[in-house]
Amino acid sequence: MIDYECYKATKDTKLDTEQCTKIASRNKNLGIEDYRFLAKTMVSSGLGEETYGPKSIILGEEEHPKLVDSLSELESVFYDTLDRIFARSKISPSQVDILVVNVSLLSTVPSLTARIINHYNMRSDIKAFNLIGMGCSASLVAIDLVQHLFKTQKKKIAIVVSTEAMSAHWYCGRERSMMLSNCLFRVGGCSMLLTNDRARKNQAILKLKCMVRTHLASDDEAYNCCMQVEDDEGYEGFRLNKTLTKVAARALTKNLRVLLPKVLPLREIIRYVFLKSRSKINVKTGIEHFCIHPGGRAVIDDVGASLGLSEYDLEPARMALHRFGNTSSGGLWYVLGYMEAKKRLKKGDRILMISLGAGFKSNTCVWEVTRDLDRTNVWKDIIENYPPKKTINPYIAKYAWIHDKDMDFVTTDDIKMMLLGSAA
Structure with missing residues (x-):
C-alpha cells in the first residue's frame, strides 16, 4: 500500500444530538416506547457529537430519497479522497491499471467505476470491478481481489474505493431491529492506492x-x-x-x-x-x-x-x-x-x-x-482531544426525562414538541 485517504464530511452535515432529535421527531410512526428505545440505543451506541449524516436526511428528505442525492454523497467521497491520493503520491489517474469500488447499497448504470473513469479520463484498458451487496467487510474483499489480480499481472497500480450510500436508505418505520441502523451508520469512506511494482517499494507504507x-x-x-x-x-x-x-x-x-x-x-x-x-x-x-x-x-x-x-x-x-x-x-x-x-x-x-x-x-x-x-490524515485537527478525558453522553443530559414512566400519559405529539423544545 502506497497511500490511503479517509473522507471527512463538511460541518453542515454533522449529526449531533439536536439533529438526531429533529430527524426522529419527524417520523410520524413513532410512539413513546419507540422514542425510549431510540434514546436508550443512542446512549449505548458509542457515537459522539461529531459524526456525519447524508445532507438530504438533514434537510428532511428521508421519506422521498432521490438518486441524485446518493450519487452526490458518493461522488463527494470518491473525488475528495482520490484527488488527495493522486496529489500526494504523484501518480496520475492515467497510470492506474485496476479500479475496484465497493458500495453495498447502490447499483447504478453506468457503474460507479465508470463514473470515476469518466471523471478522471482514465485509460480504456483499465480493469474495473464493482462490488455490490458485500456489506461492511467489503473493503478487505476488494483488497483480496486486487491481491489475486497482482499474482498474474506484474508492475501494476490499483485503486480501491470503499464507502456506502446512506442517502436512500434511512429507515422511516418503527421496527426496532431496523431502527438500529439509523443510530449507528454514518457517512464516510476511504480510497487506497496499492501496487506490486517493486520499483515503488520505497513509496510503500504497508x-x-x-x-x-x-x-x-x-x-x-x-x-x-x-x-x-x-x-x-x-x-x-x-x-x-x-x-x-x-x-x-x-x-x-x-x-x-x-x-x-x-x-x-x-x-x-x-x-x-x-x-x-x-x-x-x-x-x-x-x-x-x-x-x-x-x-x-x-x-x-x-x-x-x-x-x-x-x-x-x-x-x-x-x-x-x-x-x-x-x-x-x-x-x-x-x-x-x-x-x-x-x-x-x-x-x-x-x-x-x-x-x-x-x-x-x-x-x-x-x-x-x-x-x-x-503523516497527517483525517484526524490531524482533532487527535489531541482523543481519547476524551471524560465522555458525557448528551442524550442522557438532555433527554433522561423520556424514560420517566410518569410521562406515559402524554401523547406522541406532546413528546415531539418536548424533544424539539429540548433540542432548541
Missing part, C-alpha cells in the same frame, strides 16, 4: 502479509442476521437481528483458526496446544496492533474479550466509532488513521485488521508497517 476470508451464508441463522428488507408497512431498511453478535463471534472464530497459525510464532502455537484448557492463545506474540471494524460498541467489546485485548488495543476502534460512527466498509481505515495520528505505527509492526459484515462474513488480514508512519 505490506500485505496474509488474508483470510470466511463466509457463513450456508447457515440460515448467519444468512438472516443482517439483511436489507421491507417491514410490514413497506418501509425499506436494514434489519439487525439479536443473533448478530453470536454469529459474528462464530465467523471470527472460524476465520482466526486459519489466520493465526500463519502469523503467530511456533512456540505460541505449541504452548496453546498443550495448555488449551487452561489458557487463551496470546495473539500479541505475533501482532502489535488491532484494527477492529467499528461496527458498534458491543462488537468491539466482544472481539476484545475473545482475543484478550486491553483498552489500549481497543482504543482506536472505540475512538473511530465515537468520532465517525459506523461508516460501513470504510470504517477500518479510520481506525488505522487513528493509530497513525497517535504515532503508534513503527517500521516492522504488524497490524491485524478484522472486518465483519452481512452474509455473514468475517474477513481478516495482516499488514506489516514498512516505515515509521507520522
Whole structure:
C-alpha cells in the first residue's frame, strides 16, 4: 500500500444530538416506547457529537430519497479522497491499471467505476470491478481481489474505493431491529492506492502479509442476521437481528483458526496446544496492533474479550466509532488513521485488521508497517482531544426525562414538541 485517504464530511452535515432529535421527531410512526428505545440505543451506541449524516436526511428528505442525492454523497467521497491520493503520491489517474469500488447499497448504470473513469479520463484498458451487496467487510474483499489480480499481472497500480450510500436508505418505520441502523451508520469512506511494482517499494507504507476470508451464508441463522428488507408497512431498511453478535463471534472464530497459525510464532502455537484448557492463545506474540471494524460498541467489546485485548488495543476502534460512527466498509481505515495520528505505527509492526459484515462474513488480514508512519490524515485537527478525558453522553443530559414512566400519559405529539423544545 502506497497511500490511503479517509473522507471527512463538511460541518453542515454533522449529526449531533439536536439533529438526531429533529430527524426522529419527524417520523410520524413513532410512539413513546419507540422514542425510549431510540434514546436508550443512542446512549449505548458509542457515537459522539461529531459524526456525519447524508445532507438530504438533514434537510428532511428521508421519506422521498432521490438518486441524485446518493450519487452526490458518493461522488463527494470518491473525488475528495482520490484527488488527495493522486496529489500526494504523484501518480496520475492515467497510470492506474485496476479500479475496484465497493458500495453495498447502490447499483447504478453506468457503474460507479465508470463514473470515476469518466471523471478522471482514465485509460480504456483499465480493469474495473464493482462490488455490490458485500456489506461492511467489503473493503478487505476488494483488497483480496486486487491481491489475486497482482499474482498474474506484474508492475501494476490499483485503486480501491470503499464507502456506502446512506442517502436512500434511512429507515422511516418503527421496527426496532431496523431502527438500529439509523443510530449507528454514518457517512464516510476511504480510497487506497496499492501496487506490486517493486520499483515503488520505497513509496510503500504497508505490506500485505496474509488474508483470510470466511463466509457463513450456508447457515440460515448467519444468512438472516443482517439483511436489507421491507417491514410490514413497506418501509425499506436494514434489519439487525439479536443473533448478530453470536454469529459474528462464530465467523471470527472460524476465520482466526486459519489466520493465526500463519502469523503467530511456533512456540505460541505449541504452548496453546498443550495448555488449551487452561489458557487463551496470546495473539500479541505475533501482532502489535488491532484494527477492529467499528461496527458498534458491543462488537468491539466482544472481539476484545475473545482475543484478550486491553483498552489500549481497543482504543482506536472505540475512538473511530465515537468520532465517525459506523461508516460501513470504510470504517477500518479510520481506525488505522487513528493509530497513525497517535504515532503508534513503527517500521516492522504488524497490524491485524478484522472486518465483519452481512452474509455473514468475517474477513481478516495482516499488514506489516514498512516505515515509521507520522503523516497527517483525517484526524490531524482533532487527535489531541482523543481519547476524551471524560465522555458525557448528551442524550442522557438532555433527554433522561423520556424514560420517566410518569410521562406515559402524554401523547406522541406532546413528546415531539418536548424533544424539539429540548433540542432548541
